[in-house]
Amino acid sequence: MFVSGKGPGSSPEGKLGSDFTTEEGYRYAREAGIEVLAVVKEALGSLDRVKRVVKVQGFVNATLTFEEHHKVLNGFSDLMYELFKERGQHARSVFGAVSVRDNLPIVVDSIFEVD
Numbered sequence: 672m673f674v675s676g677k678g679p680g681s682s683p684e685g686k687l688g689s690d691f692t693t694e695e696g697y698r699y700a701r702e703a704g705i706e707v708l709a710v711v712k713e714a715l716g717s718l719d720r721v722k723r724v725v726k727v728q729g730f731v732n733a734t735l736t737f738e739e740h741h742k743v744l745n746g747f748s749d750l751m752y753e754l755f756k757e758r759g760q761h762a763r764s765v766f767g768a769v770s771v772r773d774n775l776p777i778v779v780d781s782i783f784e785v786d
Contacts (some may be wrong), residue, residue: 672714672783677706678775688737691776696739700729700746703779707747708754715785724751724761725782732771732778740765747779 679702687696712718729744744765751759771778
């Protein structure tokens with residue numbers, strides 16, 4: 672199952688490195704994870720049908736000098752591991768972006784193997 676373009680549910684606006692700290696970005700990535708899980712649960716009826724989290728790709732809206740993109744995406748990754756344990760371990764990549772939709776601090780695409 673592919674879930675694309677989910678951001679934090681609170682819809683904050685701004686960039687990491689100027690408007691938000693790495694710690695705030697971590698929390699926003701975790702919120703994005705909750706949004707992704709809501710889509711998965713609605714589509715499948717239950718998160719029990721998730722066999723594993725395959726791949727996560729994060730796009731961090733950041734200043735040119737921000738260098739902690741990976742720490743921001745940890746918010747999403749940590750949530751997946753907390754919920755699914757070993758099935759939540761995944762490949763991932765993270766990119767700094769000069770802009771993302773709605774000026775969100777992070778947008779995440781993800782891939783799940785499901786029953």
